[in-house]
Every structure is written in C-alpha cells, then in structure tokens.
Amino acid sequence: MKIGMLGLGTVGGGVAKILESPSGRTPLLFKVELVQVGVRDLTKPRHNSLPPQKLTTHLEKIVTDAEIDIVVEVMGGLEPARTLILKAIENGKHVVTANKSLIAAYGSEIFASAKDKGVCIAFEAAVGGGIPIIQCLKQSLGANKIKQITGIVNGTTNYILSQMAQKGVSFDDALQDAMQKGYAEANPTADVDGIDATEKLAILALVGFGIKVDCQKIFKTGIRSISQRDIAYAKAMNYTIKLLANARLNEDDSLQLNVQPHFVENSHPLAAINDVFNAIFLEGDPVGQLMLYGQGAGEGATASAVVSDILNIVSSSASWQNIHVKSSKLASASQEMESNFYLRVVTEKIATAAGAIAWSLGDFNVPPMSVQQQITKEGVLEIAIITESVFRSTLDNAIGSIRGLPYVKEVANVLPILEAQ
Amino acid sequence: MKIGMLGLGTVGGGVAKILESPSGRTPLLFKVELVQVGVRDLTKPRHNSLPPQKLTTHLEKIVTDAEIDIVVEVMGGLEPARTLILKAIENGKHVVTANKSLIAAYGSEIFASAKDKGVCIAFEAAVGGGIPIIQCLKQSLGANKIKQITGIVNGTTNYILSQMAQKGVSFDDALQDAMQKGYAEANPTADVDGIDATEKLAILALVGFGIKVDCQKIFKTGIRSISQRDIAYAKAMNYTIKLLANARLNEDDSLQLNVQPHFVENSHPLAAINDVFNAIFLEGDPVGQLMLYGQGAGEGATASAVVSDILNIVSSSASWQNIHVKSSKLASASQEMESNFYLRVVTEKIATAAGAIAWSLGDFNVPPMSVQQQITKEGVLEIAIITESVFRSTLDNAIGSIRGLPYVKEVANVLPILEAQ
Numbered sequence: 001m002k003i004g005m006l007g008l009g010t011v012g013g014g015v016a017k018i019l020e021s022p023s024g025r026t027p028l029l030f031k032v033e034l035v036q037v038g039v040r041d042l043t044k045p046r047h048n049s050l051p052p053q054k055l056t057t058h059l060e061k062i063v064t065d066a067e068i069d070i071v072v073e074v075m076g077g078l079e080p081a082r083t084l085i086l087k088a089i090e091n092g093k094h095v096v097t098a099n100k101s102l103i104a105a106y107g108s109e110i111f112a113s114a115k116d117k118g119v120c121i122a123f124e125a126a127v128g129g130g131i132p133i134i135q136c137l138k139q140s141l142g143a144n145k146i147k148q149i150t151g152i153v154n155g156t157t158n159y160i161l162s163q164m165a166q167k168g169v170s171f172d173d174a175l176q177d178a179m180q181k182g183y184a185e186a187n188p189t190a191d192v193d194g195i196d197a198t199e200k201l202a203i204l205a206l207v208g209f210g211i212k213v214d215c216q217k218i219f220k221t222g223i224r225s226i227s228q229r230d231i232a233y234a235k236a237m238n239y240t241i242k243l244l245a246n247a248r249l250n251e252d253d254s255l256q257l258n259v260q261p262h263f264v265e266n267s268h269p270l271a272a273i274n275d276v277f278n279a280i281f282l283e284g285d286p287v288g289q290l291m292l293y294g295q296g297a298g299e300g301a302t303a304s305a306v307v308s309d310i311l312n313i314v315s316s317s318a319s320w321q322n323i324h325v326k327s328s329k330l331a332s333a334s335q336e337m338e339s340n341f342y343l344r345v346v347t348e349k350i351a352t353a354a355g356a357i358a359w360s361l362g363d364f365n366v367p368p369m370s371v372q373q374q375i376t377k378e379g380v381l382e383i384a385i386i387t388e389s390v391f392r393s394t395l396d397n398a399i400g401s402i403r404g405l406p407y408v409k410e411v412a413n414v415l416p417i418l419e420a421q
Numbered sequence: 422m423k424i425g426m427l428g429l430g431t432v433g434g435g436v437a438k439i440l441e442s443p444s445g446r447t448p449l450l451f452k453v454e455l456v457q458v459g460v461r462d463l464t465k466p467r468h469n470s471l472p473p474q475k476l477t478t479h480l481e482k483i484v485t486d487a488e489i490d491i492v493v494e495v496m497g498g499l500e501p502a503r504t505l506i507l508k509a510i511e512n513g514k515h516v517v518t519a520n521k522s523l524i525a526a527y528g529s530e531i532f533a534s535a536k537d538k539g540v541c542i543a544f545e546a547a548v549g550g551g552i553p554i555i556q557c558l559k560q561s562l563g564a565n566k567i568k569q570i571t572g573i574v575n576g577t578t579n580y581i582l583s584q585m586a587q588k589g590v591s592f593d594d595a596l597q598d599a600m601q602k603g604y605a606e607a608n609p610t611a612d613v614d615g616i617d618a619t620e621k622l623a624i625l626a627l628v629g630f631g632i633k634v635d636c637q638k639i640f641k642t643g644i645r646s647i648s649q650r651d652i653a654y655a656k657a658m659n660y661t662i663k664l665l666a667n668a669r670l671n672e673d674d675s676l677q678l679n680v681q682p683h684f685v686e687n688s689h690p691l692a693a694i695n696d697v698f699n700a701i702f703l704e705g706d707p708v709g710q711l712m713l714y715g716q717g718a719g720e721g722a723t724a725s726a727v728v729s730d731i732l733n734i735v736s737s738s739a740s741w742q743n744i745h746v747k748s749s750k751l752a753s754a755s756q757e758m759e760s761n762f763y764l765r766v767v768t769e770k771i772a773t774a775a776g777a778i779a780w781s782l783g784d785f786n787v788p789p790m791s792v793q794q795q796i797t798k799e800g801v802l803e804i805a806i807i808t809e810s811v812f813r814s815t816l817d818n819a820i821g822s823i824r825g826l827p828y829v830k831e832v833a834n835v836l837p838i839l840e841a842q
Binding site: 014017018024025026028029124130131132135136139140141142143144145267269271272273274277284285286287288289290291292293294295298299300301303304305307308311312315 | 435438439445446447449450545551552553556557560561562563564565566688690692693694695698705706707708709710711712713714715716719720721722724725726728729732733736
C-alpha cells in the first residue's frame with residue numbers, strides 16, 4: 001500500500017518516523033510505503049530521514065496520484081484540508097486524518113462521500129491522542145448500546161485544574177505556567193473556554209451514538225470561573241473539579257450533550273486523571289463501565305493513532321470501519337440535565353443566612369444534601385451546598401430566588417456533580 | 422455467518438442474549454446467526470429465548486458441521502475444550518473462546534494450527550472481561566513497541582484489598598465477604614494465590630510481546646501475606662497495595678514477568694482502581710502511557726468481549742488477527758527485578774534498632790529512602806522502610822543480614838513498589 005501524506009509538522013514527523021522504522025513493530029508495517037509528503041516549504045530544515053525527493057509542494061497531485069492508495073491528512077485547519085480530502089475520496093483513496101475540527105464540522109459529509117466511493121475514512125487521532133477510543137467504540141464495543149460517554153478530552157484545561165488543586169495556584173498563574181510549558185497557546189480560548197472539548201464531543205456523539213451534532217448547539221462553559229475557593233470546597237467535600245465533555249442517552253433516545261466543569265466524586269476513576277492526560281469513561285449495555293486513559297496530545301501519541309488507522313485499512317477491515325449515522329434527536333435543551341449540583345453562595349455575616357438559603361432551595365424542590373459554611377478572610381459568609389439530583393431549570397428557579405434575598409451578595413459558582421456509581 | 426456455541430452457562434447465556442436482540446447495536450449483528458448451542462443437559466431450565474431445537478448435546482457435531490462458520494467456546498476447562506477447538510480449526514472454522522486457562526496453556530499450539538488452516542482465533546474475553554485489551558494490543562497499538570504491561574487482572578483479590586483498605590477489615594474477613602458476594606469461590610486459591618493472574622499475564626505476554634511463557638515459570642506471590650499493618654503503612658506513606666501482573670521488556674529484549682502485591686504510588690492511575698474492577702496499564706513507544714479500565718468479569722462484560730470477537734471475524738479482518746509468536750527470551754530469573762521495595766521489620770523495643778537496620782541495608786547497597794517506626798499495641802517495635810531501587814537478590818542479601826540481628830523478630834513483609842512516573 002502506498003501512502004501520500006499532507007503535512008509534515010509535529011504529527012506528520014511522528015508518522016514518518018514510525019513508517020521509516022518498522023522493525024520491532026507489527027510486520028504489517030512492511031506492507032506500507034510512504035511515497036510522497038506534501039509540505040508548504042521545501043527548503044525548511046527538518047529532523048527526519050525522509051529522502052528529499054519524497055517531498056512536494058503539489059498537494060493536489062498527492063490526492064489525485066493513481067499510485068497512492070491512502071492519503072494521510074495531518075496539515076490541520078478546515079481548508080484546504082476539506083477540499084483535498086474530498087478530492088482524495090473522489091479519486092478512490094482511503095483517508096486517514098488527525099483533523100478534529102474538520103471531522104467535527106464536516107464528518108458526516110465526508111463519511112457519506114467515502115461510503116459512496118467504497119473507501120475508508122479513519123480519524124483515531126482526532127479525539128484523545130493515542131487513546132484508541134474511536135476504534136474501541138466502532139469495533140470492540142460494537143455489540144453494545146452506548147448509554148453515556150464522559151471524557152476529560154482537553155489536556156490543557158486538565159493541566160490547569162490539576163495545578164490549581166495540587167499547588168494552590170490561581171487560574172491565571174496556572175494558565176501562565178501552561179503557556180510556558182507549551183501546553184497552552186498564546187490565545188488559550190479554544191482550550192479554556194471549552195471549544196476544543198466541544199469539537200471532540202461532537203465526534204464522540206457521531207461515533208458512539210451515530211448522531212450528527214452542530215458544535216454551536218452544544219451547551220458549554222469553560223474553566224475561567226473556577227476559583228481556589230471552589231477547589232477548596234471540592235477537596236473538603238471529597239470531590240475533584242474536572243472539565244468534562246458529556247454525552248448521555250435519555251430514556252426517550254434523545255441525546256444530552258454538554259461541556260462543563262464538574263465536581264467529580266473522588267472515588268470515580270475520572271477524579272484521578274491528572275496533568276495533561278486525557279481519559280474517556282463510558283457506559284455500555286452489556287459491557288458496563290469502561291475507561292480509557294492516555295496521552296491526549298503530542299507527537300508520539302498522535303502518530304501512534306494515525307499509524308493504527310493506516311494498519312486497519314491495510315488489513316482491509318473496511319466494512320467494519322463505516323460509521324452508521326442514524327437520524328436521531330438531540331435533547332431539546334442540552335442544559336436541561338438532571339444532576340446533583342454544587343453551589344457557592346456569598347452572603348453578609350448573618351446567622352440565619354445558611355438556614356434561609358437551604359429553606360429556599362427546599363421550597364423550590366431542590367433539597368440540599370450537604371451545607372458547609374465559613375467566614376472568609378474578606379469578612380463575608382460563604383456557603384457551599386451540594387444539592388440532591390434536580391433539573392438545571394429547577395435549580396435556576398431556586399437560584400433566582402436566592403439572588404433575591406437581601407443579604408445575598410453573589411451566587412459565585414454552580415457546577416454539576418459526577419457521582420461515582 | 423452461522424455460529425455454533427459450546428456451552429450455555431453465564432457467559433454463553435450473555436452471548437445468546439446479544440445475538441438474539443441485535444436491534445440498537447451494530448448492523449453487523451444482523452449478518453450473524455446463532456444456529457446451534459452445545460450443552461450437557463437438555464432438560465436444565467434456562468432463562469433465555471433460544472428455541473429448544475437449537476440445543477444439542479453433540480458437541481462434536483457442532484465443530485464438524487459444514488453449515489457452521491464460527492465456533493464460540495464458552496464451556497471452560499482444558500478438556501474437552503482443547504480437543505474441540507482444534508477439531509473446529511481442522512474443519513476450517515473460525516474460533517472465539519473466553520477460555521483463559523486454555524489460551525495460557527495451549528495458546529501458541531492453537532494459534533499455529535489456526536494459521537495453518539487460515540482461520541481466526543480470537544479470545545478477547547480471556548483477559549480483563551469487557552476491557553478490549555487484546556484488540557488494543559493487536560490493532561490500535563500495532564505501530565508500537567510495547568515496553569511494559571502492568572495490570573490489575575483479578576477482580577477477587579482487588580475486591581479483598583479494597584475492602585481491607587476502605588473498611589479496615591482483616592484478609593480473612595474480606596475473603597469471607599467476597600465469598601458471600603459471589604466474588605470468590607469456595608476454594609479461593611486460584612484467585613488469592615495469584616494463579617488466575619499468572620494465566621492472564623501469560624496471555625498478555627503472548628499478545629503484547631509475542632512471547633510464549635510457561636505459567637509455572639512465572640514468579641508469583643498472592644495476597645495472603647498482606648496484613649492491616651502493611652495497609653496502614655502504605656496509607657501513611659501515600660501508597661495503595663494492589664496485586665499486579667507485570668511484564669516488562671529489559672534493555673536486552675528479555676522479558677521480566679511476575680505476579681506480586683505491590684505498593685502503588687497514589688498518584689499512579691492504577692492506585693485508584695477499586696473493588697472488582699480490572700485495569701491494564703501499559704507503556705508503548707511511541708504512544709506513551711495508556712490504561713484501560715473496566716469490569717473484569719460477569720455475564721455482560723464477558724459477553725460483550727465475545728461478541729466483539731465475532732464481529733471482528735465477520736468483518737473479515739483476518740490477517741490483522743494473527744498473533745506473531747516470536748522466539749524471544751524470558752529474563753533468566755523473573756524475580757530478579759529492579760525496583761524500590763517496602764519492608765516491614767518487627768524488632769524488640771531497642772532505641773538503636775531502626776538505625777542499625779538502616780545502616781545494615783546501606784552496607785548491602787540498599788539505601789533506605791524512608792524509615793518510619795512505631796511501637797505496636799503488642800509492645801514490639803515495628804519499622805517500615807522504603808528502599809531505593811535495587812535488584813531483588815541484592816535486597817535478599819540485606820534481608821538475610823537483618824534477620825541475623827539478635828533483636829529482630831521478623832521481616833514481616835517485603836513488597837515491590839510501583840512509582841508514578
């Protein structure tokens with residue numbers, strides 16, 4: 001099988017390294033040859049052993065070349081990646097891509113076009129780096145009805161939250177640290193505001209549930225609102241704060257989707273996932289709970305996933321690779337999620353404040369399960385509450401009423417809770 | 422594809438349930454039909470919807486029937502399972518088995534015979550229940566050189582150790598509890614003495630490293646020696662005790678294998694795996710660290726794995742399914758493992774005891790990293806030591822000398838340590 005690759009950045013370099021040193025790995029790698037690599041600039045110095053005659057700036061030539069069987073797209077971005085991939089498919093080539101944004105936005109269009117032409121489209125590297133979650137959902141769990149997928153799919157925010165919890169630093173300091181280490185970009189909004197996680201969630205919804213989702217419609221909040229106060233209460237009450245991407249099938253087969261920081265019970269396996277690591281937890285019938293953990297980014301992990309896709313195509317498990325996109329419904333409002341919640345309310349120093357707030361919650365059918373209070377060094381009263389499981393809209397009504405209480409200064413944070421089962 | 426199944430116990434019943442209710446699962450299931458099920462007793466009452474004419478007591482007929490494409494063996498035990506599977510292969514049938522002991526003992530013989538006949542042999546359910554570790558090693562990580570596999574692969578012992586740590590109960594009480602809950606058998610030796618874990622480790626060595634291992638030659642110790650004292654020291658020093666099955670490739674490409682309770686650093690993801698859950702942690706080049714977590718036993722999880730194997734065969738990824746058993750060497754002595762160690766030494770109440778023991782260790786090139794001591798309620802002195810990384814034989818020399826000290830009553834436990842990286 002002859003391979004043409006679009007892009008030779010970090011991931012492309014990692015893929016080339018594996019393909020050029022097959023020994024000690026699976027013998028299948030000897031059936032594969034990297035014949036052309038499309039780059040922007042031929043003169044750029046590169047750290048690999050690729051003979052220069054394999055490099056070309058004619059990307060279009062790679063996707064139309066009759067000699068090439070598989071096109072590997074590791075250039076990133078929506079265009080020209082989308083056009084090149086569609087042209088590769090049109091020319092009967094299998095496609096492997098690591099392009100998360102592209103699959104999140106145009107996945108079902110690309111899958112349909114691949115199905116028409118009878119070629120494979122594989123994208124293991126698009127979610128969770130080296131974690132084989134896509135293959136696991138498509139193959140190993142094929143016998144299952146997936147009920148829920150909950151993932152820590154963004155390493156940058158997990159690093160920031162881990163630093164805040166372990167070192168007691170503020171969000172801003174942890175973000176600076178992540179930038180210095182190269183984990184966060186100069187403009188960190190795609191990570192810290194949950195955009196990256198939302199794209200990955202859309203892909204998981206497509207593969208795990210066969211449901212096409214517009215990323216814009218996924219309810220999301222990032223981690224900018226998380227303060228050391230929230231981290232401290234989480235610790236005291238035996239939780240860890242994690243940014244989770246959540247997809248849950250309702251009883252009526254509609255799909256609940258959201259990206260939000262959660263209080264995760266410490267005995268839940270997701271609570272132990274630290275630093276830049278990713279993990280995807282899921283529940284299937286009949287497999288029960290399953291979690292996959294690994295490096296969510298980086299040259300080696302991502303290249304491992306890309307080459308695994310190539311090998312799957314080489315071993316011709318083509319039919320198994322198809323994603324069956326069903327027409328199914330999204331839950332009407334993704335934020336309408338039933339869950340226990342954590343609230344942090346700041347009030348004036350009044351002895352009856354906690355009681356009145358707890359009473360108010362109960363009055364709105366939001367029974368408080370646990371209430372902790374404390375005078376902060378700023379001299380205000382802070383009340384942390386864990387509620388029973390309620391709908392978010394019910395909670396919001398109760399919060400509205402709490403905000404109306406004369407001595408309440410602020411409802412400082414509201415986070416859903418992931419309980420260990 | 423027509424399926425004949427040998428056995429209709431817990432796992433067989435689970436498999437039948439999935440095959441008889443394909444809707445809501447992968448469309449591939451509609452290509453599969455369960456046509457015959459071999460049982461011992463036709464009159465036994467069964468909780469499933471299988472029409473009685475599909476049941477037969479002629480197991481031999483199933484493995485030779487020209488109509489059948491895939492034989493699923495879920496009867497367990499070495500014989501007649503081995504003979505039936507070999508006969509099925511001889512007759513050109515693909516084979517799916519959940520039989521851990523059989524693959525551990527006769528895996529390479531069965532693989533060779535399947536290769537000769539050009540059929541698939543699949544056994545995802547043999548290790549880790551519903552965790553797709555076999556497929557992950559064979560497919561998703563195909564591009565990797567596996568460096569290390571470390572697993573919690575026995576749910577019974579993990580449940581016992583979790584109960585001891587969480588509830589403070591003794592080994593005997595935790596074992597009784599496990600028996601009452603149906604997690605441990607009346608004769609618990611296969612679980613608590615590490616035999617089950619050793620068989621699973623042999624299979625992981627075969628799949629992950631292509632190395633055939635005689636289970637008898639794997640160094641193993643079970644969990645009977647673990648006391649509340651060890652659990653308490655582990656907690657105090659930020660570790661959790663877990664029974665680990667370990668396979669590690671040495672620099673010289675020899676393979677280190679052992680099954681032993683370990684001190685696992687709390688920040689290591691394996692430390693958070695509790696109750697009957699299993700997890701397999703591994704390190705590959707270039708993927709880095711990866712961990713798979715899930716239910717290691719039970720009808721649903723195991724049936725999910727068996728059906729996943731069936732689907733893989735149906736999608737004809739036959740070539741990819743082959744295990745390439747290399748001729749490679751086992752490390753000369755599996756117990757010759759370099760590691761940090763935990764020691765618990767019981768001595769008479771002498772102020773210089775801890776110092777003398779620490780000095781003794783240093784004298785034998787076993788530098789102690791951390792020493793804690795305490796007078797027990799029995800009025801003896803107990804000294805817990807974490808050593809630097811040393812060879813087990815070096816440590817054993819030092820322990821011999823410590824045992825010779827006049828006031829040392831006992832070296833009560835010695836466990837290797839798994840550090841978080």
